[in-house]
Amino acid sequence: MPADLDPVTRHPKAAKPGEPVGMHNATCYGCGDRSPHGLNIVNIAGEGFTVHADMRVEPWMEGGPGVIHGGLLSTAFDEVMGAVPKLVAGAAVTGHLEIDYLKPVPVGSVVRIDAELLGMKGRKIYTKGVAHLVDSDEPLAISHALFITIKGREHFSAYVENSQAADEYRPYFAP
Numbered sequence: 001m002p003a004d005l006d007p008v009t010r011h012p013k014a015a016k017p018g019e020p021v022g023m024h025n026a027t028c029y030g031c032g033d034r035s036p037h038g039l040n041i042v043n044i045a046g047e048g049f050t051v052h053a054d055m056r057v058e059p060w061m062e063g064g065p066g067v068i069h070g071g072l073l074s075t076a077f078d079e080v081m082g083a084v085p086k087l088v089a090g091a092a093v094t095g096h097l098e099i100d101y102l103k104p105v106p107v108g109s110v111v112r113i114d115a116e117l118l119g120m121k122g123r124k125i126y127t128k129g130v131a132h133l134v135d136s137d138e139p140l141a142i143s144h145a146l147f148i149t150i151k152g153r154e155h156f157s158a159y160v161e162n163s164q165a166a167d168e169y170r171p172y173f174a175p
């Protein structure tokens with residue numbers, strides 16, 4: 001992370017502490033409420049530049065016997081940490097995501113991910129996430145991720161026809 005970070009302020013339209021951060025997209029696998037096989041994560045804005053979300057570890061999320069699949073946990077990190085840019089900048093996509101898995105996360109538990117802004121430089125937004133059980137502060141996994149701000153229309157215009165919601169998006173992407 002660069003030493004000469006930019007000053008950051010909360011976006012005037014950002015969710016207030018305790019409010020849900022808006023979905024990326026209704027058909028987003030992470031947060032969409034119209035993603036039939038998705039995680040349906042609800043990101044909640046916190047104080048400062050933080051976001052958190054709880055996720056019940058369902059049997060279909062299993063990797064090793066009785067514990068969550070690591071790739072699925074990485075999706076949850078990507079989703080919750082990916083909501084942090086919405087507090088400060090708007091649309092952004094993941095450029096880099098890394099995870100240290102410290103302890104298994106049991107099927108049947110409720111895992112909480114706490115995400116925070118570490119800093120911003122130009123289009124680059126540096127974040128950290130910690131996964132723990134809702135009733136414990138012991139970290140089970142720690143993630144660092146870099147998000148890059150984008151212009152949504154430009155970034156997705158070549159792909160929007162692949163969307164489950166292409167019919168609804170088409171008018172917004174019309175030249």
Ligand SMILES: CCCCCCCC/C=C\CCCCCCCC(=O)SCCNC(=O)CCNC(=O)[C@H](O)C(C)(C)COP(=O)(O)OP(=O)(O)OC[C@H]1O[C@@H](n2cnc3c(N)ncnc32)[C@H](O)[C@@H]1OP(=O)(O)O
Nearest residue numbers: 024025078079082091092093094095096122148152153172
């Ligand atoms: C009316 C309109 C309606 C619009 C509706 C839109 C609604 C939806 C809105 C938002 C949806 C968000 C959904 C989030 C879902 C959860 C998060 C995900 O899963 S996202 C999916 C996975 N990620 C990707 O698919 C990215 C694929 N990568 C790219 O597209 C490009 O590489 C991109 C955009 C990340 C950067 O490309 P460049 O050409 O724009 O910019 P460059 O110059 O390469 O990078 C900018 C700066 O970032 C650094 N950078 C880029 N990637 C880096 C990396 N991997 N590591 C370190 N630095 C990196 C570069 O070195 C550069 O730094 P220096 O400004 O020069 O200092």
